[in-house]
Amino acid sequence: MAVALVLLLVAIAMDAVGTDATLPLHAHSSFPFNSPDRPLVRFSLPDTHNFSTLLLSDDHDTLYVGARDAVLSLNVSAGDVLTLKKKVSWRPTDSDVDVCRSKGKNATMECGNFVGVLQHLNASHVYACGSFAFNPRDAFLDADTLAMTRLPAARGRCPFSPWQRSAALVADGELFTAVMADFKGVTPLIARHFSKGGRPDVSQELSPILLEEADFVGSALDAAQRKVLFFFNEVAKEFNVRDEQHVARVASVCQDDVGGVQILQKKWTSLVKTTLRCLPPFAVLRDIVALPPPPEDGESAHTLFYAIFSSQWSLRPESAVCAFRLASLREAFAGPYRHFDAHTHLWSPLQAKSSDFGQCGLEGASHSKLEEVKRTFLTDGHVDPEQSRPLLVSTRHRYSRVAVMSVRAADGWSYQLLFLLTENGILHKVFLSLRGPRVIEEIAVLERGDHVTALALSASKGVAFVGSWGGVTAVPVARCSAHPSCGRCLLARDPLCGWSRSRKLCARLDQEPGQEECICGGGCQ
Structure with missing residues (x-):
């Protein structure tokens, strides 16, 4: 019955979006791995594995790579040429591995230091955080030499498990993270670290209703409103149904939130969340990337977020891609909201809008107002995609990573190119034309048995960088x-x-x- 229902929903979805949004069965051009017509550049080292995190320098001349037990910097100034600049080893001691193994973890697959977070801290340093044998550690790295300054503790800044995703960004020198913050990987935490100006670090109340079994996917900065956005999946409890229904969410916090005075001390007073809705049954967020508007536009509200969704129930490899406008997210956060009743454990819509929820500057709010804030953080509405439908639906591929670039074609118009990557290394270059999506190229970028871990795009260099278990692959965005x-x-x-x-x-x-x-x-x- 469940499978039949899923198939029915997919059929309805196809009819709703129309054939123009459904990818054709075959790409215009298809290239097998190591095709001479679509050559790729591969970087690997015999003693280094799990290239799981990629970070481009501001000038896109250097690619920082977080791997197992190491951080590397690669010279990518020539675009599709990858050469090693520096490598710093960062591995747990034998004692660390023994402790990890004694707690039931696999010494080979789990007890290394898998570097899962790399962020530019400032002009001269990069922040790094790794799982470090299920005991997270972090460090500051000199951007040129990779000289490492290790920090005393890193809990709440990156996951214990190398297999759990997290989200992190640095804004004005402060680190914002969304991570599972305990050994068992069941305690979600959104927090600010390295707070400046004498402000305390802040995090959210560890209430089970605030983040329900969250699975963090990505983050973004709304600089104009001085807010940080976190994208994740969680179990929706507001529907009061027996079956666990996973939904995609986006949470918002104010950069300058310092918590309350009488209550919510060192806790977010601005944390709110809303739902991203792509197309039933595609409700699980897999990846998301932001495309800012062109400089001549200048309006950050026109920023678009391109997101991959999959189905919670389907056994087939299928995906949908939706685009969401920042202005639509802001509108959803304006309310109305739902209120959680601690006695009945039910959600109910508020009858009137309030200017308090999700707002900045509540540090001096009264006790009663902050008590209301604690119970009112979920919007009553949701965010629909642009044009109220997906950009595309694929019934043959389950995409795991997305990148996007805007290009000006020969006709003078600007178009978007999507780069959609499956976990086993099939890259689709998709042209979003006015007539609908078109797969220009299908490229096998990994050898059989390898596994995708990261995707970074340099539009200025014209190269997509793919991280995998075995190395880093440079894929030119075009091979005319x-x-x-x-x-x-x-x-x-x-x-x-x-x-x-x-x-x-x-x-x-x-x-x-x-x-x-x-x-x-x-x-x-």
């Missing part, structure tokens, strides 16, 4: 020369490629000024 004729160049409909009249080949639009969309057999030849 793979289209050998004018006709095939134009039929690819790749907004990064155009036919060069002078060189008589398919070339990058941003590297060859003489290309234009034209009719083959005429001026193109």
Whole structure:
């Protein structure tokens, strides 16, 4: 019965979004691993594994890599050329491993130091945090030399388990994290660390209703409103149903929150959350990335978040991709809200809006107002995607990572290119045209048996970097020369490629000024 219901919901979903949002069965071009027509650059070291975290420098000339028992910096100034600059070893002692193993953990798979967090702390240092044999440790790294300054404790800054995801970002030198903060991996915590100006570090009340079995996915900064956003999945309790229903959420906290005076001391007074809704049954958030508006726009509310969703129940490899506008998130956080009754354990909508929930500057609020804040943190509404439907639905692939870039095509319009990556290393480059999504390329970027761990995109270098268990792979965002004729160049409909009249080949639009969309057999030849 459950499988039939899922299939029915998928069928309804397909009908709702229309065939224009459903990916075709085959990409325009498909390249197997190590295809000479789509060469890749691979970096690996014989004694280093689990390249799980990628961080680009501000100038995109250096790629910092968090691996098992090490942090590396790679020179990527040439884009698709990867060379080792520095490597620092950061491994637990034999005693640390023995303690980890005595607690029932696998010495090989779990008791190393899996570096899961890398963030730019300031212009000169990078912050790093690793699982360190199920006893998290963190450090400051010199951005040039990787010289390490180790810190005394790191609980609540990265997970104990190397298999749990977390979210982290640095804003104004302060670290904001969302992580499972205990050995068993059952206590979710959103917190601020390294607080400046004499302010205390803050975290949330450890109430089971605040974050229900949370699974953290990503984070973002709403700089204009001085708020930090955390994206995660959790079990929805507001529906009062017997079965556990997982939903995607986004939580918001104020950067400058210092907690209350009488109650909520050193606790968030601004933490609120709302629901992201893509398309039933695609309710589980897998990955999310932000695309800011172009500089000439200047309005941060136009920032778009591109998110991958999968189904909680489906046994098939399928995914949906939805886009959410920052303005829509802000609107949802404006209310109305639901109120939690501690006696009945039920949620009920508030009859009137309030300006208090999710607002900054409540440190001086009264005891009664903060008591209300403690019980009112879930919005009554939800956030719908742009155009109220997914950008695309795939019934053949379960995507795990997403990256996006905006490009200006030969027709003068700006379009978005999505890079969607499966866990086993199949990369789809998807052109979001006005006619609907189109898979321009399908590229196998990993060897069989390898496993995707991270994806980072440098639009300025024109390269996507894929982290995996075995290394880092550089994938140029376009290989226009793979289209050998004018006709095939134009039929690819790749907004990064155009036919060069002078060189008589398919070339990058941003590297060859003489290309234009034209009719083959005429001026193109």
